[in-house]
Structures are given as C-alpha cells and as structure tokens.
Amino acid sequence: MKYIDPHIHMVSRTTDDYQRMAQAGCVAITEPAFWAGYDRSSAQGFFDYFRQLTEYEPKRAAAAGIQHFTWLCINPKEADDPGFAREVISLIPDFLNSKEGLFGGNVLGIGEIGLNKNTKNELIILEEQIELAETHNQMVLVHTPHLEDKLKGTRLIMDALSASSIDPGRILIDHVEEHTVAEVLDRGFWAGMTLYPDTKVTPQRAADIIEMYGNERIWMNSAGDWGCSDPLAVPKARLEMRRRGHSEDVIDKVTYDNPQTFLSQSPNFRLS
Amino acid sequence: MADVTGTSPQTAQQVIDTYFMEHRAKLVDIAAYLDRIDRGQGEFPDDFRDVAFRKAIAILTDGQTHRAKRILELFSDHTTQIPQSAEGMKGAAGAVAFAATSSVEGDAS
C-alpha cells in the first residue's frame, strides 16, 4: 500500500519520522508554510524558511524515499500585521517562478492561507494572497481557524475565494469538520480533514465523514507539526476504514488517488 | 441536514460490537470529569464553557442524528462582527458564551 500525506510540517519533525512514514507506505508529502510557534522578527526569517522548504527539506525527504512538495505564504497568524505581511508576500514570486536549481521547483501554490482569529487585518492579507495566486496562476491550500472560530472563519474565507477568479476545483479548504464539510463541498472546493488528536478529527470521525459526505474531492492528512500530532495518522485512518469494511479501492482513493488528482493540477507535482 | 441513513458500511449491531468498549471508556471519562467539577473547592463557577458543555450533553440524548455537527455548531461563534486586529485577543477557548451564539450582533469572543 502507498499513500500521500498532503499536509504535514516536516520542518518540525525528525528524520526518523520520515523513515517511519516511508515504512508505513508514504511516497509523497506536501508541506504548507505555517506559524513556527513564535512570531518571526523579520521578513528575512521567512526568506530562510522558504529556502528550507524549497531546498533543504526535499533532500531530507528524498533520503527516506519520499517526494517533498511545498506551498508558500505568510500564515494567517502572522498576517495580522499587514505591513509586515506585505514584505513577506513580496518574497514569494521568485520562489514560484524558479523551476530548477537554487529553489528546486517543488512549489505547488499558495498556502496555507486563511484566517486565525477572523480579523479584518487577516482578511485583507488573505485577499492579497488570493490575488497573488490569481496573478501567478497558482493553486491554493487554505487553513481554517480552530475550535469556536472555525464555522465563521470558513464562511468568510469561502466568500473571499468565491469573489476571485480562481476555479474552486483548484482550491483545497483544510481542517474541515462535521459542521463545515458540506458547505465546502457544495461550493465546489476540495476538502481536507486533519487527523489531530485533540482539536480536529480522529480517524474514526474522518471515516464517518467520508461515509456521510462521500469520497469525492476529499482527502485526509496528519498536519503533523510541533504540537501534539501524529505523522502516522494517515496510515492509522486507513486501518480504521479497513476495520469497518471499506474496500481497498475507497481507502486508496481518499489517501492516494484524490491527493494525486488535486495536486497534479500543478505542473510541479510529478510522482516518480 | 443531509439524510445519512444507511451510510455506514456496518450494521448497527456491528458498530456496537466494534466500538462499544472504546466509547464506554470515553463516557465514563465524561462522568468522572463532571464529578471532579462537583468535588472542586469554592463556589460553582459561572463558566460559559461549562454551560455549553452541559447543553452539548443534552444533544447526545435527544434522539436526533447529526449530533457531532450540532455539538460543533453549539460550540461555534455565530456573531458577524469582524474585529480589526487580533491584538490582545486570547487563544481559542473551544466554546462561546451562549448569549453570543444566539445573537447576531453579540460580542465576538
């Protein structure tokens, strides 16, 4: 069996996590830019992070036999300071346009953009990053807020996206739960479920959501990062689906074929 | 809400056979948590999270489906105000004051 973990923050994980994921069947991952757990003090901090995502991390993944792709942006949490955010955004085009050499050509689009506390400042920068994706014909990976802020934030984000010219089929809205998944799919977007122990969905609930809302335009990911999270969450969800009697075809569809279909819309995504 | 009748690949009996022990443990955990609050020292607090929690428990036994969705909605911010900045805001609490969830113009949490 092979699977893709389409949302995981490997900069926060160890090399033996890569090895364990490879042993469990992981062949590719995509890593969106995110909040490091602290606010960076300068745009230069993001430049270095983008180099880590485009140059260093693909090599570390390759050593374990895993292909590494990435998404670049300023994350919603640090986007609350628009002046600072714009400085960071201005760095991104060079990384998008570069196909070989220094910057590697592993960038799939803009992400994970979205909202954190549903503020006007965050919304302004979200709209500017949607525009960046439009201008450069990039796909979009969306972070939705946590807990009580998710429902309102997901709707605000979908409204901002719908006001753009980007085909919703090129946008994935992540961290959906039972109260947001139907609206996301109904509006034509792809939906991601994050298997995160305390604040998002368990493998059991992810399987429930697939049963209730179907297996089209949906994937699951571990979003493994520096918090309590599990880089093997996707293979665990595969086992959970198998335990209930789902067919191997359906299990492969949501953990391999669907991510491949969505991601292949970027010319930089090629599975070897 | 979507009609989800018959969408599980398992029979209802198989679901119980597969998951009863796991969820029995989670249920006892909730009971012990409520007992722990009862045993807590001092006045019983007026805490919006606890109010929401007890309303959510009522959803479990109301006989209607989509319980997970409805509980998540209960714990959600339904206000329409958009503050300028997150400056000074606390992190997510997991619930909102019930008055705010039922009011369109209530304060954002």
Ligand SMILES: [Zn+2]
């Ligand atoms: Zn993430």
